[in-house]
Amino acid sequence: MINSQYNPTRRTLLKGLGAASLLSPLASLPSWAASQRLYVDGLSFLPSDLGDVRASKLDAFIADISAIETLTQADGTLNYKRTFDACIKSIKQAADTVKDNPEVYLQGLTGTDIAKAKQASRTAVYFQIQGADCVEQDIANVNSSANWQHLSTLHQQGLRVLQLTHHYGNQFAGGALDNDGTQSLDLPLTPAGHQLIEALNHHNILIDVSHSSPQTALDTAKASQSPIVQSHGAARKFVNHARCSPDEVIRAIGDSGGVFGVFMMSFWLTTKANPSIDDYIRQLEHINRVGGVDCVAIANDFSLRGQENLLALNNDNSQGVKEYLDWWDSLRAKNVLGFEVEPQHVVIPELNHIDRMSRIDDALAKARFKSTDRDRFMGGNWQRVLKTVLL
Numbered sequence: 001m002i003n004s005q006y007n008p009t010r011r012t013l014l015k016g017l018g019a020a021s022l023l024s025p026l027a028s029l030p031s032w033a034a035s036q037r038l039y040v041d042g043l044s045f046l047p048s049d050l051g052d053v054r055a056s057k058l059d060a061f062i063a064d065i066s067a068i069e070t071l072t073q074a075d076g077t078l079n080y081k082r083t084f085d086a087c088i089k090s091i092k093q094a095a096d097t098v099k100d101n102p103e104v105y106l107q108g109l110t111g112t113d114i115a116k117a118k119q120a121s122r123t124a125v126y127f128q129i130q131g132a133d134c135v136e137q138d139i140a141n142v143n144s145s146a147n148w149q150h151l152s153t154l155h156q157q158g159l160r161v162l163q164l165t166h167h168y169g170n171q172f173a174g175g176a177l178d179n180d181g182t183q184s185l186d187l188p189l190t191p192a193g194h195q196l197i198e199a200l201n202h203h204n205i206l207i208d209v210s211h212s213s214p215q216t217a218l219d220t221a222k223a224s225q226s227p228i229v230q231s232h233g234a235a236r237k238f239v240n241h242a243r244c245s246p247d248e249v250i251r252a253i254g255d256s257g258g259v260f261g262v263f264m265m266s267f268w269l270t271t272k273a274n275p276s277i278d279d280y281i282r283q284l285e286h287i288n289r290v291g292g293v294d295c296v297a298i299a300n301d302f303s304l305r306g307q308e309n310l311l312a313l314n315n316d317n318s319q320g321v322k323e324y325l326d327w328w329d330s331l332r333a334k335n336v337l338g339f340e341v342e343p344q345h346v347v348i349p350e351l352n353h354i355d356r357m358s359r360i361d362d363a364l365a366k367a368r369f370k371s372t373d374r375d376r377f378m379g380g381n382w383q384r385v386l387k388t389v390l391l
Contacts, residue, residue, distance in 0.1 A: 038114065038379030039357040042261030042299030043128065043210075043232040046097055052304040053104050053123050055354045059379060060114045060124035060386075061304075062161055062231055065094040066131065075181075077330045079168050080131070084150045087134040091127055091157045098125055107158055111387025114379075126386065128161035128208065128231065129154070132172050132196060135162075139171060139192050148199045155203050160390055161231065162200060163208040164193065164216065167243075172196045173220075174213035176242050177336050184242050184337040189219035197223045206389045209253070217249045226389050227257035232299035234268040235286045238279075241338025244268055247290045254291030257388065259381045261299030262287060264307075264351055267321070267343035275317075275348045277363050284364070284377060294384070296377045298360060306352035315352050317345035 041061035047053060067086035071079050098105040106117040108126035117124035138148045151159075168175035174187025189197070197220060200207050207228045209217040220228055230253055236244040245260070253260050262269075262283045270279040287296045305311065310320040321343050332339040350359055357378065364374050 036118075037361070037375050038118065038383055039361075040114065040298070040379035040382035041304075041357070042229075042259070042297050042382060043263070044300045044302070044304050046094055046125070047304050049305075050101060050104050052354060056123075056304045057355065057357055058123050058304070059118045060108060060126065060382070061300075062126045062128045063094065064130050065090050065127045066129045073168075075334065077334065078327075080166060082129055082131040082133045082166070084134045084137060084154075087129055088153065088157065091129075091154060091159060094127060095158050108160060108386070108390075109158065110390045111383060111385075114383050114386065126160045126390075127158045128163065129159060130163045130208075130211070131166040131170070132162055132164050133166075133170055135196070136171050138199075139195070148203075151199055151203060151205075155205060159205060160386075161206040161208050161229075163210055163231070164189075164196070164212050164220065166211045169213070169216075173216040175216075176211050176213055177331060178213060179331075179334045179336045181334060184335075185213070186215045187213050188215045189223065193219070194223055201225045204389060204391045206386070209249075211243075214246055214249050217245070218252050221252035221256045221258075224256060227259075227385050228253060229258040229297075229385060230260045232261050232263035232301045234262055234265075235283055235290075237286055238270055238283065239268050239338065241268055242336050243338070250287055250291045250295070254295035257385070258295070259297040259385050260287050260291055260295050261297040261382075263299040263301040264347060264356070265301055266317075266345045266348050267324075269348070271341070273344055275345050277348055277350045277359065280348055280351060280360065281363050281367050285367070288373075288377075293373055293376055294381055296373075297381050298357065298378060300356075302347075302352070305354045306356070307347050310347045310352055315347060315349040317347065317349075320346045 038059045039057050041058055044061050046063050066082045067090035068080040068082055071081055073079050098107045106113055106122045106124045108124040113124045135151045138150050164173040165175045167177045169178045169187050172193035173189055178185045178187055207224055208231045209220050210230050210232050234244045236246045250260055266275040269283055284296050313319050328339055361378055
């Protein structure tokens, strides 16, 4: 059973600040709304074509720079380990790419770098690793939150967002797809995970619970002294799937002062046969209703231009979904929640496009969201969290 005893104090504070701001028409506008609206993507990748950065219109994005090792588990399914050796190499390569293209990129090290990048007509890039496997070696030697050698080294190289796990659990956290062969498990944050949360807070690294089990996410929200995020995910209200988050998790993230980024993988956004941009807006509306206006954010989880194979197929979902079916079937055989329903699509065609941020912005306006809400959703909430955590 999910333990939902998280601390509501931080959300109460956010609400109080919002109420106080109504006393002045000028104060009701957050500082980031005074200039042109920010566009921030919660998860993508450094593109091979630098032209994609300009075309995306992004002021900032969180870039997964992970390098993975593919492992076959005992039950025959695949898992992916982000080892330290692989990730330290990949983060140095990513830093070199950003440094070599100063007319396009600014490496994001603090939350204020978004404003700096925007002023210089550049795009701030914040490095993320999708899984804490890269610091598992630290557990054997750690005796304080400050003594995490591998974590410190990665931070020095530019790591600013760390996801606790990717699909499956590790020494720190339960994974969304963990399973005992008969039912989905909801594994908690481990004792080592609590140590990791303390270390991430100490290093001012943003904690990402994407791919975590619901209980791990709730435990993390309670344990962290800083806001936590789900950089990319979806609400379980619309798709009853292990990879989607129940309302308790969305609410806990909002209560922590964090954000929930809704991503572009349509089989986790809607069960309809033909997904549309309206389905994406419904997800944002639900995050707003459950987590609050300061919780809503945009994410991608594909390359900046979109899911490449679907683009090559002119967004023909009936053909593109085939590449996912073997993996899907392997999880269905393990009885993981939601995999009993075969997916019919991968992308929302209107959003599998380099100009998705403008299209989402326009759709929010059509749905009659206030301009100040759109400011928050499209980038302001991400900027606030990054400024809060990345000191």
